[in-house]
Amino acid sequence: MIICVNRQRTLRRWGLALAAVLTLICSAFLVSPASAEAFDDCASGRLCLYGASGGAGERRDFPLGNDRETYDGGWDDRALSAMNNTTHWACFYTGGAYGGVVKAVQPGAAVEFPAATTSSHKLAPSSAHCYTGYERCPDNRVCTFAEANGRGTMTAHLPAPGPATPNYGSSYGTDVAPVSVVNRTRKHACFYPQPGFTGTWTNGTERYGAYVVLRGDSTTVPAPFTGTFRSHELVQSTQECQ
Amino acid sequence: MTAARRRPWPAVAAAFAATLALTSSAVASPATAEPPRTFADNWAKGPAVPIAAGVTHTTWTETTADKRDAGRLLQIVEIDPSTAPVTLESAFGSADALPELVTDQLKASAYTTRHPHAGVNGGLFRAEDPNGNATHTGVAVTDGVLHSSSCWGGGEGTAGAVIQYGVPYITKLLTTLTLTTGRGETYTLDDINRNPGRARGCQRDAGDIKITGSLFSDLDEIVLFTEDYAAQLPKPGSDSYKLPAGEDDTGYEVVIDAAGAVVDSHEGRGLVPVTDPEKFPAGHRVLQGIGKGAEWMRTHLALDDRVTVNQKLTDTTLGRDIRLDSSVDVVGSFHHLLSNGRKNSVPHSCNGEVLGNDGKTMICTDSRTAIGTTTAGRSVLITLTGKSIEDGDYVDGFATLLDAEPLGLVDALNLDGGGSTTLVTHTAGTTTTHTPATDGPAPNHVYRKVADTVFTGHGGYGLTAR
Numbered sequence: 007m008i009i010c011v012n013r014q015r016t017l018r019r020w021g022l023a024l025a026a027v028l029t030l031i032c033s034a035f036l037v038s039p040a041s042a043e044a045f046d047d048c049a050s051g052r053l054c055l056y057g058a059s060g061g062a063g064e065r066r067d068f069p070l071g072n073d074r075e076t077y078d079g080g081w082d083d084r085a086l087s088a089m090n091n092t093t094h095w096a097c098f099y100t101g102g103a104y105g106g107v108v109k110a111v112q113p114g115a116a117v118e119f120p121a122a123t124t125s126s127h128k129l130a131p132s133s134a135h136c137y138t139g140y141e142r143c144p145d146n147r148v149c150t151f152a153e154a155n156g157r158g159t160m161t162a163h164l165p166a167p168g169p170a171t172p173n174y175g176s177s178y179g180t181d182v183a184p185v186s187v188v189n190r191t192r193k194h195a196c197f198y199p200q201p202g203f204t205g206t207w208t209n210g211t212e213r214y215g216a217y218v219v220l221r222g223d224s225t226t227v228p229a230p231f232t233g234t235f236r237s238h239e240l241v242q243s244t245q246e247c248q
Numbered sequence: 249m250t251a252a253r254r255r256p257w258p259a260v261a262a263a264f265a266a267t268l269a270l271t272s273s274a275v276a277s278p279a280t281a282e283p284p285r286t287f288a289d290n291w292a293k294g295p296a297v298p299i300a301a302g303v304t305h306t307t308w309t310e311t312t313a314d315k316r317d318a319g320r321l322l323q324i325v326e327i328d329p330s331t332a333p334v335t336l337e338s339a340f341g342s343a344d345a346l347p348e349l350v351t352d353q354l355k356a357s358a359y360t361t362r363h364p365h366a367g368v369n370g371g372l373f374r375a376e377d378p379n380g381n382a383t384h385t386g387v388a389v390t391d392g393v394l395h396s397s398s399c400w401g402g403g404e405g406t407a408g409a410v411i412q413y414g415v416p417y418i419t420k421l422l423t424t425l426t427l428t429t430g431r432g433e434t435y436t437l438d439d440i441n442r443n444p445g446r447a448r449g450c451q452r453d454a455g456d457i458k459i460t461g462s463l464f465s466d467l468d469e470i471v472l473f474t475e476d477y478a479a480q481l482p483k484p485g486s487d488s489y490k491l492p493a494g495e496d497d498t499g500y501e502v503v504i505d506a507a508g509a510v511v512d513s514h515e516g517r518g519l520v521p522v523t524d525p526e527k528f529p530a531g532h533r534v535l536q537g538i539g540k541g542a543e544w545m546r547t548h549l550a551l552d553d554r555v556t557v558n559q560k561l562t563d564t565t566l567g568r569d570i571r572l573d574s575s576v577d578v579v580g581s582f583h584h585l586l587s588n589g590r591k592n593s594v595p596h597s598c599n600g601e602v603l604g605n606d607g608k609t610m611i612c613t614d615s616r617t618a619i620g621t622t623t624a625g626r627s628v629l630i631t632l633t634g635k636s637i638e639d640g641d642y643v644d645g646f647a648t649l650l651d652a653e654p655l656g657l658v659d660a661l662n663l664d665g666g667g668s669t670t671l672v673t674h675t676a677g678t679t680t681t682h683t684p685a686t687d688g689p690a691p692n693h694v695y696r697k698v699a700d701t702v703f704t705g706h707g708g709y710g711l712t713a714r
Contacts, residue, residue, distance in 0.1 A: 094566070095588075112588050131417055131566055132415070132417050132621065133589075133621065133659075134416070134417070134658070135413075137330060137625025138329070138330075138415055140414075145571065154330045154331065155329055155330035188413070192574065207710065212712065213712065214711060214713055215711055215712065218708060218711050219707065222391055222573070222575040223707050223708065224413050224414060224707060225707025226332060226333055247711055
């Protein structure tokens, strides 16, 4: 929005014809052509979604700490503009649970959406945080995600010690096919392709019995492992991986 | 909404919009005079050389040397954790107390088969004592373990990069350290892993008194030593950065185990064999006190007492606490070069100022290192050096350079520079240092040993089947 407000000041001097062309370009590339006044009803400290472009239409306000992995009340795929009147970056996603395509909007800026495709949002301390979702994982849990870089639907696994594994294990069968994982426990995580903490992967001549994510680490899972995890356990040493 | 309902926005539109949104100054003002030479006029971009999946190394070469004898090199390692199993982390090598080469720290951070892909030198540090020990200047954290308190910065702390989830978050950081006994008595800890009595590099709290330059003193301190300090602890009388005569207190020393129980306490300092794993098991820590700090320890800490070390790390920019767990690393510095896509006001400072080859203009030859992020949410490690000699820029000149639109940077933090600036990559089994050795007297320059390193490594790995 800041850009186009400035642009339009310049355009008035350059003539209406050129203004029309550039305004068209601006709107095509999502940058707000609206004046600052259009979003003045968005209170300080709030992220405001609008049902129409230019800060018009019905408004929905979200304070800091009220991130939404889904929208209630029919706001899924509804916002056509938004004002970020917070100290944080606003991260908009075309998918639920911070999945899909990302749009990062800096503090104090407005944004126009070319189509109503926003399905989730969060407020983040930096623009780079818009591109990761690992921060959702609670302390002392292994979390798996449906999309890369901790984005998309997250599953926080509660360890369940049992006869199948001497270690803290979680078996999730075919319910989850993680594309990325984070290990926020104090142990290392060994992932397996079978629900019973077994199985192997083959990649060329290499044969792997576990995929390891060390404590504290997060990662997008590469081929041939991506989307194949069916169980994991927590170990003090990776020599304990089954 | 499920993943199946995702509808991608046009990628090119998003990229263009992001570029516009982050370069407002560039598009806001129509040209009215001969335009000054731009970054694109002066710097030629080399290919993005793949180092590993998700990691590239790009070299920009200065084509117009201007007042220099030769153009400089701006090197950028770009890390994309959304496409490959790559991390961003920090490391200190084999002992937090001892500075080591970047190459050695990278080697020590993982098994040979998982050598990090690339790394640069990390936060600011100072030499500590005749043993060759070093101390961090500002917050330093590795795997959630705090190795240094923040600089005071008037109660707001100083700049640092919180590295978590593959992303550096640059902000002002302030630490609060307290020791609490099982009876509820508390004492404020002054620092971690440095000689009690005087702080080099910056004031650690309001009680530190300036002695000279960046040397501060507080004669009533308790300092914590972590188990990975792993070097001879400071002894009375060994301080090469002089305290006032006669004021290097013999002090008091306490050892606490992993559970917080006091397992040893005695007069004097430097008596605990911290490098002997049999006598100093995993999880043990040492408290050294001098002056009133020593007196508090004598009167409050006895064998088998329980103590808790409370460590709080606060992001004072956004007023929130950052939990210290194994996913958190921090490197500290002073100068936040870029934030939210804009150049910050940083000083026109330089240690290696010389006369340029026009015979009139001063230039700065301090090499520079930075960490940052791009408009696409990727992390970058950056160095600015000469091709074979030390060269660089003033701090504000470096910020201006990094603000260039073609680089697409959003945030950047200046790290330790000068002779510390080092960039190392490792690909196909070969380690390459891309920056010149510039430390020590000419012509026998060497690479400088530094306190910590920022690197991109392996987020996960396949374990060969048995």
